[in-house]
Ligand SMILES: Cc1ncc(COP(=O)(O)O)c(C=O)c1O
């Protein structure tokens with residue numbers, strides 16, 4: 035697929051009924067999401083070891099993740115989630131929940147390393163303008179793991195990835211900005227498109243702009 | 258359109274009425290002449306254009322030489338706004354419009370502000386999407402040259418008090434343009450009654466051909482063209498006339514206006530049923546736009562806690578086509594400016610769905626929506642971490 039074709043492919047506004055604009059895997063997870071609570075009651079009674087919530091419905095996406103951890107093996111035994119967002123957001127979270135619970139559960143250390151790109155890869159692809167929908171999942175998960183560390187008396191392990199939170203609403207860190215720049219988003223507008231930084235927390239914009247310039251020069255040379 | 262597809266997106270565009278197609282057919286291969294050519298082929302084409310112009314002028318209660326054919330609603334709007342304000346700079350550089358206009362108006366105004374130093378007042382609307390003549394009156398300044406306010410809103414269907422605003426404009430001797438793209442099928446377009454100086458219509462929303470538009474331009478108004486060339490349309494829109502398009506546009510408008518009263522009644526029954534059933538069957542839903550001063554075919558409904566693209570894609574599984582004001586479905590990832598302008602918070606803007614009915618819509622279609630939507634909403638809500646209350650969403654709203 036050329037990038038122009040991909041753009042068309044991404045156009046969910048097309049009104050031709052049956053044609054699909056996402057990959058089959060996205061479609062599968064959107065229509066049959068995995069690891070949902072079956073009933074409200076199950077949700078109420080779910081005893082999670084860690085819960086993470088990020089985003090806000092005001093800017094489009096919001097995500098909540100519950101995990102159960104086996105303290106001996108440090109594997110994620112079970113996971114539940116809820117997402118407010120488009121089909122990509124729902125499919126990304128569903129896929130993430132599968133990735134961390136399949137094959138006996140992922141080890142916490144490994145789960146902490148998951149990046150949005152890893153989720154997109156498992157979904158085969160997301161339309162370019164839907165990439166940002168996948169960025170909340172790993173953050174919600176990291177938050178849930180951190181909460182587990184805190185609750186289980188392992189405060190020393192609460193590492194917010196050595197990263198500094200820049201956007202307080204969306205919990206976007208300098209690392210996230212670095213990653214976005216590395217992927218070719220070299221202006222504030224481009225980074226915002228990818229990460230939604232500064233959509234809600236406007237106070238972070240000057241600092242974000244400075245960081246973008248710093249990473250752009252670091253990786254792409256002086257302007 | 259696929260046979261089973263339930264198309265509820267007529268505000269985006271309509272199909273071509275077969276009667277319109279029939280009228281146009283002859284002007285593709287047989288009567289292909291250039292109305293500007295001084296030969297019999299050309300003259301026959303000119304006659305067709307003249308006839309169309311006369312048909313439209315009669316409907317608008319205007320004169321044929323007050324009708325300019327263009328290539329779209331957007332083009333008519335650009336001509337109306339840029340053309341008039343540029344030609345009347347000696348009088349002033351102030352424009353009045355509203356926050357809920359189509360982007361064809363808003364982006365044109367923003368352009369004029371940015372590059373040609375015009376000043377624009379964007380009037381705010383109330384919770385129902387209405388502006389008042391009083392607001393317009395207050396906003397008029399000595400240097401106001403143009404007021405541009407839409408007849409009916411394309412997203413929430415609210416119909417603005419055009420006649421009354423027109424009176425205010427007249428009294429203060431300010432030119433008044435209305436974007437009537439959404440009003441052509443259901444409203445009286447008599448420009449004298451409406452007190453408008455300029456009026457925009459297009460073919461693609463009235464069961465006419467796409468890529469056609471017209472601007473009614475009251476005689477004597479100073480205006481500059483925005484497209485220059487061979488001098489067609491009295492120099493206001495150069496370029497060889499789209500003869501089949503013009504013929505089709507006139508026919509489409511003629512049919513709409515002839516069938517208007519009967520069709521409006523039919524659509525209002527269907528629309529009200531849709532609104533009532535959805536808002537009573539599905540908790541935490543409400544209608545956007547004015548309850549009665551609205552287009553007969555428009556139902557814009559907010560469904561709390563879930564997002565519009567997801568709702569639409571699920572509806573698509575049942576072959577229902579509607580549209581959404583959600584950020585996720587827009588190219589810019591911004592939620593609808595209209596939904597925000599009526600005071601809904603961002604989180605509610607994402608869950609607004611527009612159903613726009615049309616000639617082929619039947620009660621069966623409406624029943625199908627009512628049948629499948631509650632389960633879709635329930636399913637998506639079970640996946641959502643958001644739990645808003647209607648009173649919180651509407652609570653902070655002005656004029657409430
Ligand atoms: C109210 C309104 N104005 C203007 C337009 C633009 O018309 P067109 O698409 O013909 O340029 C539309 C249609 O999208 C509309 O609904």
Ligand code: FES
Pocket residue numbers: 094095118119120121122123164166167584585586
């Ligand atoms: S969540 Fe809005 S575009 Fe995906």
